[in-house]
Amino acid sequence: MTISDLDQQWLARAVDLAEQALTTGNDPYGSVLVAADGTELFADHNRTAGGDDTRHPEFALARWAAGNLTPEGRSRAVVYTSGEHCPMCAAAHGWVGLGRIVYAASAAQISGWRAELDLPASPVAGIPVQDIVPGIRVEGPDPELAERVKSLFRNQNRGHAV
Template identity: 35%
Template sequence: MNTDTEHLLLRRAVELAAANVRGGGRPFGALVVLDGQVLAEGVNTTTSSGDPVAHAEAEAIRAACRERGTLRLDDAVVYASGEPCVMCQALAKAVGVAAMVFAVSSAEAAVAGWPFSEESLRLHAAWTAAAGGYARQGDVPEAAQPISSWATAQP
């Protein structure tokens, strides 16, 4: 996929994250794309749903599977506003997603105010070392803004 298209898809993921924050949700959005076509979008609904696994990437993958009537998303790519966690990367691999591209790294998210636990960071580092570049960062200026907005609004 060319860099202009990738940039537009990542911008859309960041826009979804920003809209989710404005609606009271957490600052993450994602899309599942196959052959240049968006199959589904998702936002983090963990707080509103009470479901700790309702991350944006998981919601987008679930919606894409439902839309296609299959549990496989072979050769699809997930575009995410934030660096996907271990759970979301494992889910994507399990359903055949070819790659994940994200706008904001975990380190950038932490600087912007996302509260990572030490255990989460340890698991993420181990997974990243083992996964060998499955998820990579794209270039989207000001992509951390939804996280900063969310962090500022927290009590």
């Protein structure tokens, strides 16, 4: 499966949330959980600025889904996210049984941009989601939206919001 026009619309929403995260002093990550029928179920952005580095949007989506969806609903839902899941979020995704993941920028791209822009490296290795959750359907990156994500990291490096 490839990234469709509809997927790109949801990815753009996730990147908008990443931009919102940056404007609130957080690292630029955003995610949206979409039901099989195309309904937005839950959305969030990174909330790590307060000192809890586990407050990733993908983790928040997994916790919300565990408490609000049936196992079938979780497996049919799609997670759209600005950046590929970190290992913590990938594991949460797998444990909860969420469905397909579509991301704008890969962990490898983000790691490279962080180094290029002199941003601190992640304290956790960027491991492909499929290595943590075998058999998961994953699509990404999206070249156009990845450039937009890179610009958010560039703005983060400049120390100001977009």
